[in-house]
Amino acid sequence: MNVMDRTFEPDLTVDLGSVRLSNPVMTASGTCGYAFELGDFVDLNRLGGFITKSITLEERAGNIPPRTVETTGGLLNSIGLANVGLERFIQEKVPLLEKMTIPVFVNVAGKTIEEYEEVCRRLSEIAVIRGLELNVSCPNVKEGGISFGINASATGRLVGAVRKACPETLLIVKLTPNVTDITAPARAAVEAGADVLSLVNTFTGMAIDIETGKAVLGNGTGGLSGPAIKPLALYQVQRAYQEVASPEGIPIIGVGGIVCAEDAIEFIIAGAAAAAVGTAGMINPSCLVKIVEGIRQYLKRQEIKTIKELVGTLE
Amino acid sequence: MEYCQKNLEKTAQRGEFTGQIADQRSLGSDHKLMIIGLTGRGAEIFRQAKAGQFVQISCGNITDGSGINKSGPTLLRRPFSMAGVRREFYRGGIGAKREDEILGGVQNDKGVDQNDKSGAQNNEGGDEIIYVEIIYRLVGPGTNWMAGRGIGEEINLLGPLGNGFTPPDDRKSKIILAGGGVGLPPLYFWADQLVEAGYENVVGFAGAQGKDLFAGELNKDDYDASEPLQSQMVIKQWARSGTCCIAATEDGSFGFTGSVVEALERFIDAHGDGPETYLYACGPYGMLKAAAEAAQRRKMVCQVCMEAYMACGIGVCQSCAVLVREKPSPASPHKGGQGTQYKLVCSNGPVFDAEEVVWELVKTRR
Numbered sequence: 132m133n134v135m136d137r138t139f140e141p142d143l144t145v146d147l148g149s150v151r152l153s154n155p156v157m158t159a160s161g162t163c164g165y166a167f168e169l170g171d172f173v174d175l176n177r178l179g180g181f182i183t184k185s186i187t188l189e190e191r192a193g194n195i196p197p198r199t200v201e202t203t204g205g206l207l208n209s210i211g212l213a214n215v216g217l218e219r220f221i222q223e224k225v226p227l228l229e230k231m232t233i234p235v236f237v238n239v240a241g242k243t244i245e246e247y248e249e250v251c252r253r254l255s256e257i258a259v260i261r262g263l264e265l266n267v268s269c270p271n272v273k274e275g276g277i278s279f280g281i282n283a284s285a286t287g288r289l290v291g292a293v294r295k296a297c298p299e300t301l302l303i304v305k306l307t308p309n310v311t312d313i314t315a316p317a318r319a320a321v322e323a324g325a326d327v328l329s330l331v332n333t334f335t336g337m338a339i340d341i342e343t344g345k346a347v348l349g350n351g352t353g354g355l356s357g358p359a360i361k362p363l364a365l366y367q368v369q370r371a372y373q374e375v376a377s378p379e380g381i382p383i384i385g386v387g388g389i390v391c392a393e394d395a396i397e398f399i400i401a402g403a404a405a406a407a408v409g410t411a412g413m414i415n416p417s418c419l420v421k422i423v424e425g426i427r428q429y430l431k432r433q434e435i436k437t438i439k440e441l442v443g444t445l446e
Numbered sequence: 447m448e449y450c451q452k453n454l455e456k457t458a459q460r461g462e463f464t465g466q467i468a469d470q471r472s473l474g475s476d477h478k479l480m481i482i483g484l485t486g487r488g489a490e491i492f493r494q495a496k497a498g499q500f501v502q503i504s505c506g507n508i509t510d511g512s513g514i515n516k517s518g519p520t521l522l523r524r525p526f527s528m529a530g531v532r533r534e535f536y537r538g539g540i541g542a543k544r545e546d547e548i549l550g551g552v553q554n555d556k557g558v559d560q561n562d563k564s565g566a567q568n569n570e571g572g573d574e575i576i577y578v579e580i581i582y583r584l585v586g587p588g589t590n591w592m593a594g595r596g597i598g599e600e601i602n603l604l605g606p607l608g609n610g611f612t613p614p615d616d617r618k619s620k621i622i623l624a625g626g627g628v629g630l631p632p633l634y635f636w637a638d639q640l641v642e643a644g645y646e647n648v649v650g651f652a653g654a655q656g657k658d659l660f661a662g663e664l665n666k667d668d669y670d671a672s673e674p675l676q677s678q679m680v681i682k683q684w685a686r687s688g689t690c691c692i693a694a695t696e697d698g699s700f701g702f703t704g705s706v707v708e709a710l711e712r713f714i715d716a717h718g719d720g721p722e723t724y725l726y727a728c729g730p731y732g733m734l735k736a737a738a739e740a741a742q743r744r745k746m747v748c749q750v751c752m753e754a755y756m757a758c759g760i761g762v763c764q765s766c767a768v769l770v771r772e773k774p775s776p777a778s779p780h781k782g783g784q785g786t787q788y789k790l791v792c793s794n795g796p797v798f799d800a801e802e803v804v805w806e807l808v809k810t811r812r
Contacts (some may be wrong), residue, residue, distance in 0.1 A: 162758075162762060162763065163762060164762045168760065168761055169760070169762065170458075171460050171461055193764055193767060196755075196765070196766075196768070197755055197765075198764065198767060199755065199756075199757045201521055201522050204521060205521065206521060206522065206757055208765070210765070213767070213788065357521050358521070413758040413762050413763055414504075414521065414757075415504065415523075416462065416760075417462050
């Protein structure tokens with residue numbers, strides 16, 4: 132390998148379809164609020180991109196507490212998509228997002244395909260929003276309450292409908308890991324028009340209070356996040372990259388238990404173009420920028436000129 | 447942290463700071479007092495902290511971004527109210543011997559570094575050290591990790607978080623502070639601030655299950671056990687602000703026998719109440735509910751400082767929801783029930799007006 136100049140600065144830029152990020156580190160939906168909630172603790176404008184919490188058509192109060200419980204190396208949550216709803220989001224939160232200098236993506240959830248279509252159509256008209264991330268893990272109320280995302284054809288129908296409703300918008304589809312074969316919904320999403328895949332959402336789990344014999348969470352079950360899920364998420368990213376994203380030329384946002392630069396780099400080697408940090412950023416907001424710096428140092432040390440060279444290099 | 451904090455707005459009234467343990471010791475059988483020294487911007491910000499606000503302490507390094515120490519015992523930070531925020535550091539005890547024990551800021555010899563290693567954004571606060579006092583109960587891996595830390599070790603925290611207590615307008619108002627279990631500490635800090643602001647009529651009520659279980663230091667030597675409902679300088683953390691109190695234990699091993707709310711009702715029966723009486727309460731759910739009911743019966747103004755299981759503590763995760771009454775609005779139907787909405791203990795609270803909380807629907811974990 133050539134001896135590099137001491138002043139060598141690696142290129143950290145990442146392209147998610149038509150949107151360029153200055154570095155691969157993003158916030159993961161649901162762990163960073165609507166806009167600047169973490170702003171007293173970390174300079175969010177130093178990240179590559181910002182993904183909001185899930186927005187639904189109607190305001191949602193959220194589930195009955197307790198809503199979270201810590202498990203070994205993980206956080207189990209059943210927040211219930213508590214959010215202010217589309218109208219208040221546009222009125223109260225979008226003006227805050229307009230102050231953000233990095234690309235902003237809004238995560239969208241819904242009970243029916245029509246809800247997703249309406250929310251996405253409205254949001255796609257707002258200039259500061261550079262793309263939409265579809266949370267396909269929600270129950271499909273019109274078809275028996277089964278999550279859209281665990282069924283490839285339901286995923287395809289949902290993504291196809293939103294694609295049609297907003298043909299110009301960058302569409303990220305966030306896949307649920309609660310499936311036997313991640314490549315099936317991944318392929319369905321790409322075939323229906325997804326520009327970017329994001330994976331994984333939380334793994335369904337539960338915790339039981341042995342003194343009362345009841346589930347700890349008010350909702351019974353919840354989604355597991357945090358470092359406990361990192362190896363599982365990494366495997367699914369690697370599978371989706373090899374089987375779908377790489378052949379189709381679709382970038383992946385890797386998510387799941389990232390707490391440090393080394394974790395993020397593992398996801399990039401597995402095939403992720405960008406890495407979203409969730410639970411760790413909520414506990415230690417400053418780790419978000421430390422991860423950016425750590426990736427930069429790694430590339431320097433390894434004498435890799437651009438982060439893009441590292442994507443999917445798993446041997 | 448240095449590089450991520452420097453661009454943040456200077457106006458921020460909270461942040462992530464690393465301080466050093468100036469002292470740590472046991473209080474009774476279940477509680478510990480940890481005093482954390484902060485310098486630089488941490489000192490500047492915490493100097494303005496309000497009683498009732500809290501900090502989120504990192505019990506290990508699993509998410510610190512360094513990637514080198516992933517062996518922390520807990521993933522989540524642990525929330526603690528502040529028992530005091532002070533410019534002076536008292537090594538031995540707080541109260542009677544304080545004159546001898548002031549270590550005088552930067553001259554202290556207990557390992558708080560004069561140089562700013564706090565990770566704070568800048569050194570605008572000069573050499574001032576602010577000591578944040580945390581009184582905690584040993585309950586699980588997080589607090590056991592804290593108990594194992596020695597003087598001079600670093601503690602990383604977020605804070606000050608949430609909203610503190612609001613004082614009465616009239617400095618002559620009767621003020622009752624009622625704390626149960628590990629709910630006592632923020633009321634020590636509140637007494638400090640009330641007395642400093644010129645409130646003259648403050649009395650404390652301290653509850654515990656037994657005499658070794660107070661979240662504070664008992665002044666047992668000077669205690670007149672024959673007058674359990676007579677306010678005395680019983681708790682050293684209150685004595686430093688000159689606040690007398692009444693102690694109550696469930697098992698009768700110290701002070702009044704019964705709950706802290708029973709004690710305060712008996713006291714009020716003897717001394718009178720009225721709409722000009724303010725009750726500030728912090729403690730477990732059952733105690734707060736009883737305090738809220740007593741306040742309603744006696745037409746006292748009551749603020750409660752609530753506890754909740756939290757993940758982030760900074761308004762992001764929406765874990766610590768508590769149901770409160772709202773004015774009915776057809777535009778926002780809530781799952782919680784007619785005329786109610788969820789508020790977050792971490793960012794809308796932890797202090798709430800007692801009449802606002804829907805007590806019968808507060809969900810607690812054991």
